[in-house]
Amino acid sequence: MPTQRPDWEVDGPSIFRIVGEEETLIDACERARTELGLEVTPDSITNRKRRMKASGTWEEHIQSAQGTPAFDAVKGQAFAGHRPVEHAPDTVAVVEDECRDDNTKPTIDQDWCWEPGPSRILEIPPPKDGIDLYASDIHFDTHLEREMDLLVRATQDIKPDIFHLGGDIWDFFSIAKFQRSPGQALDRLQKEFDAGRPYLEEICKASKRVLLELGNHEVRLFKLVAENPGLHKLRALNLKTLAGLPDKVEVVPYQTLVKRGRMHFYHGEIANQNTARATFNKLHVSCVVGHAHRPEVQTFYVGGRSYQTIVSGTFQDPRKVCWTNFPSWTCGFVSCRYYEDKPGKSAFAAQLHLLVNGTLHMPGYGTYR
Numbered sequence: 001m002p003t004q005r006p007d008w009e010v011d012g013p014s015i016f017r018i019v020g021e022e023e024t025l026i027d028a029c030e031r032a033r034t035e036l037g038l039e040v041t042p043d044s045i046t047n048r049k050r051r052m053k054a055s056g057t058w059e060e061h062i063q064s065a066q067g068t069p070a071f072d073a074v075k076g077q078a079f080a081g082h083r084p085v086e087h088a089p090d091t092v093a094v095v096e097d098e099c100r101d102d103n104t105k106p107t108i109d110q111d112w113c114w115e116p117g118p119s120r121i122l123e124i125p126p127p128k129d130g131i132d133l134y135a136s137d138i139h140f141d142t143h144l145e146r147e148m149d150l151l152v153r154a155t156q157d158i159k160p161d162i163f164h165l166g167g168d169i170w171d172f173f174s175i176a177k178f179q180r181s182p183g184q185a186l187d188r189l190q191k192e193f194d195a196g197r198p199y200l201e202e203i204c205k206a207s208k209r210v211l212l213e214l215g216n217h218e219v220r221l222f223k224l225v226a227e228n229p230g231l232h233k234l235r236a237l238n239l240k241t242l243a244g245l246p247d248k249v250e251v252v253p254y255q256t257l258v259k260r261g262r263m264h265f266y267h268g269e270i271a272n273q274n275t276a277r278a279t280f281n282k283l284h285v286s287c288v289v290g291h292a293h294r295p296e297v298q299t300f301y302v303g304g305r306s307y308q309t310i311v312s313g314t315f316q317d318p319r320k321v322c323w324t325n326f327p328s329w330t331c332g333f334v335s336c337r338y339y340e341d342k343p344g345k346s347a348f349a350a351q352l353h354l355l356v357n358g359t360l361h362m363p364g365y366g367t368y369r
Helices: 012-020 025-035 041-057 058-065 069-074 143-156 188-206 216-226 237-244 275-283
Strands: 092-095 120-123 130-135 162-165 209-212 249-252 256-261 263-265 286-290 296-303 305-311 334-343 345-356 361-364 366-368
Touching: 025 069, 120 296, 130 143, 143 188, 143 345, 162 188, 188 209, 188 237, 209 256, 216 237, 237 249, 275 286, 275 296, 275 305, 286 345, 305 345
Parallel strands: 092 120, 120 256, 130 162, 162 209, 209 249, 263 286, 286 305
Antiparallel strands: 130 334, 256 263, 296 305, 334 345, 345 361, 361 366
16 A cells, blocks of 8 residues: 655655656656555645745755756656746747648647646647637636627637637536535536537637637646546546537647747636736736636837737626625637738737627627627
């Protein structure tokens, strides 16, 4: 039987050796059980890192691991810290590809990570002339039905190159860690999947490509599996299978930065009174994020260049949630049009679209009611 220990009680190189030989934190935890006799979870790994940083021992820990093959293999991913992606040559690129106009699909790595901040990049070259849509924080089955209908209708008219499902598409309320009554959790998860399927099918039909960029609520499912090792790699618990998603949907790991030229997309993890500025201070790139439920648009000028950070809105109905009263949420999504600024050089024009009183105005496409 593995020895019950609350955390990683091994030296720095051993931690990196375990993680460096596997692709996911779940696999790393399994190897820790079988080879080191440790009972650990992904949360315990990240909590250990936070405590070491607070006590001032993290840098010493990193130095003790440097120079090992395992550290070199994993740096820039889950344990090596996070730097602005434009200045991080050791950031792992999930896809490396030449610029192309036909939007050819690259292969997406399907592993997961729980670390705060983007830890990898998925690069998809932008088209010379095209448009992406980004919508996040729908939280089926507590969604705004009328507003979702308008989003689907707009998508059918726009026919985007990529529709970014920016995370927290389902709520996963019944497997959350916070306290709730049994009646609230009863068969809730299946209702979430059933409620979302018709909308997602229509979005897939209208879009050339659909990326499901996981958010913190989807991670609840993977944490549940991680805490029950017997369920690990059970195909029936694959998110696409559980949710009945069309084959067109491509799952992008949590906290992966999707790079489209100079614009970037991911779910985000910051929600405060100035989410856009805090996000830019972390990434130092133009980006579209969700998570906060409160739309923002800010432009920053650094070193003679301009950067834009857009915080998308939410499609969650505050009247259907039990844990908050009168939140300052706003329904909205983002479009990003690409065009050729100079020969061979792509530029973008991103715009936030708000849905107010059941009405959506899309310049160039009309008003949806």
